Amino acid sequence: MxxxxxxxxxxxxxxxxxxxxxxxxxxxxxxxxxxxxxxxxxxxxxxxxxxxxxxxxxxxxxxxxxxxxxxxxxxxxxxxxxxxxxxxxxxxxxxxxxxxxxxxxxxxxxxxxxxxxxxxxxxxxxxxxxxxxxxxxxxxxxxxxxxxxxxxxxxxxxxxxxxxxxxxxxNTLTDLPKTNKRVGIDVGVSSFIVDSDGRRVENPKNIDKQLKKIKIAHRILSRKKKDSKNWLKAKLQLAKLLAQVTNQRKDFLHKVSRFYVRSYDFICVEDLNITALSQKGNKNNKRSRTLHRHILDASWGQFFSYLSYKAVNADKKVVKVHPEGTTQECSRCGRIVKKNLSTRTHLCPYCDLELDRDYNASINILKRGTGCTSLLVENRPLVTISASAIVSGQVFSMNQEIPTLR
Ligand SMILES: [Zn+2]
Known part of the structure; x- marks a missing residue:
């Protein structure tokens, strides 16, 4: 149900x-x-x-x-x-x-x-x-x-x-047609998703704007006398803002997960229970990190759980793979190419592969999930998809198909 x-x-x-x-x-x-x-x-x-x-x-x-x-x-x-x-x-x-x-x-x-x-x-x-x-x-x-x-x-x-x-x-998704397609999904901080078919899904931009408003609402509330009329008013205002953020985030996550379950039969993601989340490429400084990161962490978990239950309902499969080294490994030759958090490109000195860092990771995730080692990996420009385009339903309609690698 x-x-x-x-x-x-x-x-x-x-x-x-x-x-x-x-x-x-x-x-x-x-x-x-x-x-x-x-x-x-x-x-x-x-x-x-x-x-x-x-x-x-x-x-x-x-x-x-x-x-x-x-x-x-x-x-x-x-x-x-x-x-x-x-x-x-x-x-x-x-x-x-x-x-x-x-x-x-x-x-x-x-x-x-x-x-x-x-x-x-x-x-x-x-x-x-x-x-x-x-x-x-x-x-x-x-x-x-x-x-x-x-x-x-x-x-x-x-x-x-x-x-x-x-x-x-x-259950609504049971009649989804099979697509015979597989995908690896890497979630991150700088973009919400990069997948092995070359899509980059941006994080919802409104989060930061909303966070500012929430901080202000918090401050206003803390200045009011508890249980006073104005305090109640401020409390309601804060609850409204928080509800807004939650709803927008859920809407976004539902739409993205629905797209992947519709488009793919086999979806590979990282097992976030294993990932030390701090490994997930954090470029922000410590101060701005807390609340924003908190929301992101929650979003990844929620996204995977939406993905999983939607997949089960549609008789499709989500596989969680061991996350260690997905960023460091070269998706073409399999060797380790060390990079720090600010390196955005994977440049392999052994096989000359040059790829976006997260795209490289998503291919590794796909490889681990499918057990397939012989993927043909080539550089390609990523297609960027904004969060607002997803929420408004402009993107992710079926006719906006990106050709797969395989
Ligand atoms: Zn290589």
Missing amino acids: LTYKVQLYPNKQQQAKLVEQLDICRKLYNKLLEECKKAREKGEKLTQSKTQSFIVRLKNNSMPELKEVYSKVLQMVNHTLWVNIKSLSKLKKSGRKIGHLRFKGKGCYKTINYNQSGFKIDEYKNKITFSKIGIINCRGLNNRLRKNKIKGIILKRSQTGRWFANIQVE
Whole structure:
């Protein structure tokens, strides 16, 4: 199962309704939990289907407001409660000391779960209809869902007060055609990726700009009095910025990984668990290193995990190779050509091969992953692809094919 996240744009009325429904769900959760606790005190044992039947009774008696919420959503509240109860008792059985399930305070219930039914998606108009809520505008539905079977939608309110729909679909990539192509991918600091087919994918440029803004927001927050109105405002501002950076980065990583899984059957990358990340060619000085590097490190790991799960879904393969010396080795003759971090070109004194440093590494990665030693390696100009071109979808369409070496 895959999840697509799209942002929703409910109008004022719908927002009020959503907030109200969340609170009704919260009250129901607490009520059912209370029933479970009462039953236990009496030595009775409740089951999920029993508490399920309470809902109907509550609807007709003490909680008529339940009628405001779609019935399947209420069922999922019960389901959530039982998932919690079961995972708690599992922990208990494994010998851990744990307390009881707690009642949810105001604002602590965060999801409205439409399972199987109660929604209708119009991906052409970018609208989703939710039973008992109405038609909500959203962004980002186009193209992605057309062919897929939708299992459910979970509405969620973010910390910053925005609404998102997590659309759960059955695996989408399974029908990707085989390409019979293989690629080696080198990730780095100066460019995000250089691959063995001669593409250089640049790092998203906005990171630095955003980091500056985040630093300023941090500083503003630290100057405010804690819990004051302005402090809360500044905190929200910071959360918004952080969410923005995360979302942009994820979007970029999804798009790049999708491209590689579509285009290749066999993808070789370095095993980052082994790589001392500091080896990854860091030209920056120590000061600017920390936060930027932190983000990059996280990006590589995330990129590989996206790549892996997308590949599994599409019946394709990602191979992790030992990273030691991929930069130093000559991809044509296999000898070691020492270079320091600032050397951008691989120049082999033994076989005269002259290549971009990262391109050389990507070929070595491909060789290690495939076990193939007889690749014909030649110098070629790299094709640079900007991050913004990827995010906007201009690049990485199938017709922009770069011929492969083999
Ligand atoms: Zn050589």
